[in-house]
Amino acid sequence: MMKKWRGSCCLVVLLVAALVAAGIVLILFWRSRCRGENFYTHAAVAADSETCSHIGRNILEQGGSAVDGAIAALLCTSLINPQSMGIGGGAIFTIYNRSQGRVTVINAREAVPEKVMPGLLTGCSRLNPGTQWIAVPGELRGYWKAHEQFGKLPWKSLFEPTIQLAETGFRLPELLRKFLEHQQLRHFINNSLLRTLFYNNFGEPLEFVRYHQLAKTLKVIADQGPDAFYNGQIAQDLITDIQEAAAAQKSDSTLTAEDLRRYKASVVKPLTVSLGDYMMYSPPLPTRGAILSFILNILKGFHFTRESMEGDQKVLTYHRIIEALKFGNGQLSRMTDPTFRPYNLSVLLSDRFAELMRQRIDNEAHPLQYYNIEHQAMEKYSTSHISVLDKDGNAVSVTSTINQIFGSMIFSPRTGIILNNQLADFCRADRSPSNIAGQPPSSMSPSILISQDRKSIMVVGGAGGSMILSATAQVIMNKLWFGLSMKEAIEKKRIHIISDNSLQFEEEFDERVKNEMKRKGHTITSPSQLPSVIQGIFADQVCIEAVSDSRKYGKSAGY
Ligand SMILES: *[C@@H]1O[C@H](CO)[C@@H](O)[C@H](O)[C@H]1NC(C)=O
């Protein structure tokens, strides 16, 4: 009796052991897929610099939420890529809380100052430096709102790594050096106090950058919260510096302490559109999230697969993508701030409207009117995007900007802050009048895509002005429909359709496709000097692949 019992016991033990072993082998096998550069198993940050991806990652490893990681990485980015974003600008967050299964958008886009200069837009040009273009910064109100709802670590701890970096300094980043050595920019920077921040007495870019004043400002905000910026001494110093800059440049300064005091970030509902296996969440107006959703909603009807990018099909596939992007351009003029021009997005995002547009895509290119293009937007921007996924599966897709390179080029010496020139987003290439009110329209469209079974997620967004839409759309399709890895999806050469509907191919783009597009009657112009830059994360139940675009020398980090 005893013996028999012992025997079956051993059998059970053996069986259990075998199952455990098989399980371990299976997990190891799965996990082996996750090895290598850009692959992680718990959490990841894809910022547009390696330094800031690391800072974000460390916050996640200390138990921070995706929002905590994103805020820490954003603050860091304001030092490494000060030409792109900072607390003198604005941001849009798209946030996924996995346990609630809910996506939230925080709109911290800059607002138009109360006393905006009449006739401002007659001064629109390619670059728009000067105090008259400064909109009310939204960045810190946005961080606070996001942290209030989704933060886990103390507010202050998110600032500490960046304050330290600002104080000790670091070697001039390669990309920043390129901007500082750019002749045309140099001319503007010479006329701005920015020169005191980045050049030595001989007019050469510094080898080593430090941000003493900004470090002090960040310390105050870390201790006291954003009220210090919007209501306190920092607000007063900022306004004084802007007024002094305006007096020196004999221009107008319209931003007031009252504008700062009144600024509020808002929590809004994301737009949703179903793309087959995935639900896509993107921010509503004043961003162009609706256009991105609209473009992909048209294209989903072609049921692209891996084969669509092979052999002869590739040409037709690209033509269809180009046409959908042109119809996207056709809707741009409607994407103004909802506070003064209500626009019913549910029509734009309906399957029926997408179907109508799809029917208009044939085998050739058409004149502008065919796509409903009324007027064209200006093109040049500088921006940063960060994608974050934490260990609990919560995600943040956030895009932040001061608009053009170094924003308004107004540097506030008392606070160390560089101010945006977001009002230039009201400029249009054809100089048609636009209404300056509410928030300037924005191409930013930080998005999150979640599979219907909720087991896979893609966190994606980018920088590059009006190229953001075409770049983000292509990366999403590359990953979800054309079967590429996230790395391949982001590194693949892209095509851009600018607002006059001309095509810009990145260098080394497939020559055959390019020639075929010319034959179909598309207009081709030379590519813009600044690339589009995408940061994306894709995660299934086994691996996380987080990728920062090499076009901006970015690198992801995770664990
Ligand atoms: C997500 O929502 C749940 C339930 O409301 C909440 O307990 C949790 O703290 C949230 N997670 C984050 C990271 O905000």
Ligand SMILES: *[C@@H]1O[C@H](CO)[C@@H](O)[C@H](O)[C@H]1NC(C)=O
């Ligand atoms: C900017 O100023 C430096 C000296 O501080 C001078 O060497 C340089 O030529 C100036 N550049 C332009 C474009 O004005």
Ligand SMILES: *[C@@H]1O[C@H](CO)[C@@H](O)[C@H](O)[C@H]1NC(C)=O
């Ligand atoms: C928008 O249009 C849809 C469909 O036509 C309609 O059901 C909805 O009520 C409209 N929403 C508003 C705010 O007008």
